[in-house]
Amino acid sequence: MILIADSGSTKCDWISVDSKGHQLLDKMETKGLNPALLTGEELSGIIQSNSNLLKLKDQVSHVFFYGAGCGTEKPRLLLNKVLQNIFHNATIEVKEDTQAALRASLSSKNEAAVVCILGTGSNCSYFDGQQIHQRVASLGYSIMDDAGGNYYGRQLIRDYYFNRMPENLKISFAQTYNLDADYIKNNLYKQANPNAYLASFAEFLFSNKDSNYIKNLIMEGLRQFSKNMILQYSEEIKTVPVHFVGSVAYFSKDEILEVAKEFHFKVGNIIKRPIDGLVSYHINQLGSWK
Numbered sequence: 001m002i003l004i005a006d007s008g009s010t011k012c013d014w015i016s017v018d019s020k021g022h023q024l025l026d027k028m029e030t031k032g033l034n035p036a037l038l039t040g041e042e043l044s045g046i047i048q049s050n051s052n053l054l055k056l057k058d059q060v061s062h063v064f065f066y067g068a069g070c071g072t073e074k075p076r077l078l079l080n081k082v083l084q085n086i087f088h089n090a091t092i093e094v095k096e097d098t099q100a101a102l103r104a105s106l107s108s109k110n111e112a113a114v115v116c117i118l119g120t121g122s123n124c125s126y127f128d129g130q131q132i133h134q135r136v137a138s139l140g141y142s143i144m145d146d147a148g149g150n151y152y153g154r155q156l157i158r159d160y161y162f163n164r165m166p167e168n169l170k171i172s173f174a175q176t177y178n179l180d181a182d183y184i185k186n187n188l189y190k191q192a193n194p195n196a197y198l199a200s201f202a203e204f205l206f207s208n209k210d211s212n213y214i215k216n217l218i219m220e221g222l223r224q225f226s227k228n229m230i231l232q233y234s235e236e237i238k239t240v241p242v243h244f245v246g247s248v249a250y251f252s253k254d255e256i257l258e259v260a261k262e263f264h265f266k267v268g269n270i271i272k273r274p275i276d277g278l279v280s281y282h283i284n285q286l287g288s289w290k
Contacts, residue, residue, distance in 0.1 A: 007067035036069030066100030104277025119246030122148035141195035147225035149199030241268030
């Protein structure tokens with residue numbers, strides 16, 4: 001049996017598939033497994049907190065893991081070691097989330113496209129039909145991640161504290177979240193996954209999209225992402241579609257289409273979670289891992 005995992009910094013989806021391509025259990029979920037932010041002990045604890053995963057551990061022959069924070073060697077090797085220690089009979093393959101977005105969003109195997117991730121964080125790459133090209137190295141949530149969930153969470157908190165949020169939304173925001181300054185600082189500077197904490201505020205955007213303030217906030221984030229990331233591929237977007245993957249992208253469909261007109265690119269597929277596309281991809285690859 002194989003396990004396929006798709007992880008952001010906030011949560012990770014797991015699906016088990018047998019040798020005939022049949023899904024064995026309902027989709028399982030754990031907290032996000034970002035090896036660039038978490039220790040080996042924390043990563044192991046998250047996986048082992050799911051009893052269904054532990055029941056399968058001796059039966060798993062392959063683990064295909066795609067995740068945020070897996071784009072550089074050191075965190076990728078850390079997560080590989082953690083997974084190997086738990087699924088000790090399995091061959092482990094750890095790839096970055098851009099590879100998951102690519103495999104889940106392309107309409108055909110050799111399609112050239114720009115592929116964007118808008119989830120807890122954000123990223124953008126170009127696939128020429130054979131290879132992935134990434135022209136901007138991600139420096140993480142504190143510097144980059146325009147239009148990702150943590151970007152919007154940060155903007156909402158700033159606007160609340162700087163009194164730039166409309167009064168009715170300010171009241172609603174304060175009723176929805178704990179906005180005590182010490183509580184926020186503790187989560188940002190002393191707890192694990194501050195990026196996921198910031199992204200937890202982004203849900204407020206999509207519950208209040210009838211507000212002009214919220215609409216403008218979403219649009220501004222997408223404009224920044226387009227200028228800083230998508231336009232890195234200014235020549236390519238003249239001829240290839242731009243696909244989007246992630247929950248923020250999914251709930252910002254209308255705004256993405258508007259920004260696409262401003263920046264002159266064609267929107268392709270918009271996918272909330274890539275796990276289903278990954279399952280289809282690996283089922284089609286059954287012969288390569290049996």
